[in-house]
Amino acid sequence: MSGGEKFDVIVVGGGPSGISTGYFLAKKGFDVVVLERGEDIGTKNMFGGRIYSHVFDNYFPGWRSEAPIERWDEREKFTVLCKEDSISITFNKESSSEHSSFTAFLSKFLKWMANYAESSGALILPGVKVDRILFDENGGVIGVEAGGDRLESDYVVIGEGVNTVLLEAMGLKSRPSPDDVAVGVKEVIKLSRNVINQRFGLEDGEGIAEFLIGSPVNKFYGGGFLYTMDEYVTIGAVVKLRHIYDAELNIMDLAELLRTHKYIYGLLREGTLVEYSAHLVGENVSKLYSGKPYGDGYLIVGDAAGTLINTGFTIRGVDYAVESGRLASIAIEKSHSDGDRSEKHLSYYKRLLDASIIGRSVKKFSRVSSLLSNPRIHHQYVDLTCELFSQIYSVGEESPSLREAFNMAKRGRVGLLRMLLDLINVWRSL
Ligand SMILES: Cc1cc2nc3c(=O)[nH]c(=O)nc-3n(C[C@H](O)[C@H](O)[C@H](O)COP(=O)(O)OP(=O)(O)OC[C@H]3O[C@@H](n4cnc5c(N)ncnc54)[C@H](O)[C@@H]3O)c2cc1C
Structure with a gap:
């Protein structure tokens, strides 16, 4: 592998996808540098708080005892917020001792990931903003420019997150619409x-x-x-x-x-x-994923490649971003050993993505975005549920039957046929 000023691979972005790419490539012996614009790893990244553990269990030996885990998710709760009241359902996971998700602060978790990747040989450089991607005369990517410095590499992997400013500026991606x-x-x-x-x-x-x-x-x-x-x-x-x-x-x-x-x-x-x-x-998962995350000498990973999944109940971005970095490392390894860094050869990465949990989940949850655009989901059905519970539990002299309470709750909100069609749509989408 090459050393000095030229790297085998430059990764843009030190989020979950970028650090993962650096880790898996370094493990395969590549000379890889991860460039992160934040002054420290984790300072520019944001998420809700839950990470699914499968990818770490499979590929990060010893992580459970080392990583900064806050709590293991033992309970799942679904709550409908009415104007003042609320209705909750809790699932207590007592039957299984196997934890599959945990809470963490992404900033701390990424620092841990960066140390883990560094101990496998990746170079992680925070405080470096990549300004441009460099192309050769045939349009192939040959490196990046950061703060006036040129850095060359055989491959560039872009993991800049959902806000794809660099890719758009370089003409490698179009701007998503506010609806997506x-x-x-x-x-x-x-x-x-x-x-x-x-x-x-x-x-x-x-x-x-x-x-x-x-x-x-x-x-x-x-x-x-x-x-x-x-x-x-x-x-x-x-x-x-x-x-x-x-x-x-x-x-x-x-x-x-x-x-x-x-x-x-x-x-x-x-x-x-x-x-x-x-x-x-x-938001519009299938549309964001449908782009081409590869080209001559480059790959796109993580949110920038549309690997985030919204299941309707939860957002899964971190584990899939890490998985996309792993798949990118496999595609680069094959391209390198075949001595072919052309777009055609690197399209193997897209095939890997499609066949993976990412591609399968994108397909499975492709209708969620349009489901969530249905105003009745957010308004009439929320109001109806709140009113139904209020009718059932605000007992005066005479208790209403469930049917009476339901009829009172749905009055003027939504017809039965419309409700049935929406229910079928929910069933098909989730
Ligand atoms: C409100 C919210 C809640 C979420 N909740 C969850 C959750 O609970 N669980 C979950 O799994 N996912 C969640 N996600 C999604 C998750 O945060 C993302 O899917 C994940 O961070 C994607 O990782 P990434 O590496 O692709 O991108 P990012 O984490 O966005 O990382 C991109 C990195 O690239 C750097 N960068 C960008 N441009 C340049 C440049 N030109 N030069 C150098 N560096 C650059 C950025 O500074 C950043 O560090 C949530 C997201 C949001 C917004």
Whole structure:
């Protein structure tokens, strides 16, 4: 492998996808550098709080005892937020001792990943913003330019995240429409470990992952999330960019509205807000994934390649970004050993993606985006559910039957046939 000024592979972006690419390539013996524009690893990355563990179990030996895990998700909760009331269903995972997801701070987790990749031989350089991608006279990628310096390589892997500024500027990708992306907002609230355990019914090390729907995020066709960390709780929402834009709402006001809802307030009272952030999130998964994540001498990984999946209940971006880095390393290894870095040869990467859990999940959840664009999901059905529970449990002299309560709740909101068709659509989409 080459040394000195020229690298085998330059990776743009030190997020989950970029560091993963660096790790897997370094393990295969490539001379690889990961360039991250943030002054430190993890400073520019944002997520809700849950990571699925399969990819780490499979490929990062010893990670469970080393990685900065906050809590293992033992409970899953689904909550409908009515204007003031709320309705929750909790799934307590008592039957299985095998944990499959955990909560973490992405900044800490990425630092751990970066150290892990470095000990396999990858060079990780924070504080370096890549300004341009360099092409040869035939249009093949041959390196990058950063802060006036030229760095050459046999391959460039771009993992710049969902906001594909560099790829767009270089003509390698077109700008997604506001209908294809959402915006996510998150707050981190400090509470003591004991208070978190008490309020959420947890033991030390056990966590809860909660999905929220209803007021106030319903106005913006979105959903909310809540995750417990060891001594913090993260809450936030992911809403359609188009609706936030049309409502001329400051996204941070949405976080405030969510935090002050009676249900959330009860869980977080006396907590201290220590951090808030906002970031774009891929929404129209199949459209964002449908692009061409390869070309002469380059590959695209992670959110930039549309590998994030929205299942309707949860967002899975980190584990799939890491998996895409692994697949990119396989494609590069093959291209290198065949001595062919052409677009045609590197299209092998897309075939690997399509056959992987990423491609399969994109297919499986391809209807979720249009389902989530249905206004009735966010408005009429939320109101109907709230009204139904209010009818059932606001008992006066005479208890209503379930049928009476349902008929009263649906009156003036939605017809039975429409409801049946929507139900079929939900069944097909999730
Ligand atoms: C509100 C919200 C909640 C989420 N919740 C979850 C969750 O609970 N679980 C989950 O798995 N996923 C979640 N996600 C998705 C997850 O954050 C992403 O899928 C994941 O971070 C993608 O990794 P990535 O490496 O592709 O991109 P990113 O994490 O965005 O990393 C891209 C990196 O590239 C760097 N970069 C960009 N341009 C340049 C340049 N020109 N030069 C050098 N560096 C550059 C950036 O600074 C950044 O560090 C959430 C996202 C949001 C917004």
